[in-house]
Amino acid sequence: MKSKLVSCADKLHNVRCILSDYRQEGETLWNRFNASKEETLWFYQSMANVLCTSGKDLKVYADLDNAVKELEKTIKGVSK
Numbered sequence: 001m002k003s004k005l006v007s008c009a010d011k012l013h014n015v016r017c018i019l020s021d022y023r024q025e026g027e028t029l030w031n032r033f034n035a036s037k038e039e040t041l042w043f044y045q046s047m048a049n050v051l052c053t054s055g056k057d058l059k060v061y062a063d064l065d066n067a068v069k070e071l072e073k074t075i076k077g078v079s080k
Helices: 002-032 037-052 059-079
Strands: none
């Protein structure tokens, strides 16, 4: 359980940083990644799905889920 909590906190931090940088840099942000923005989003969605199923009672899991949804909304809103 502790390792899932640490992983969740790490992914939450990463998603928040991606969101912040994306809002400042726009599409050029994705040049830093080895994966496309779609692949990056898929990764964080998958991680949230796995991590959030076991700890719905802790706020950090809800925060990760919300941050990933915000990332998806932000990416899809800009790329349309």
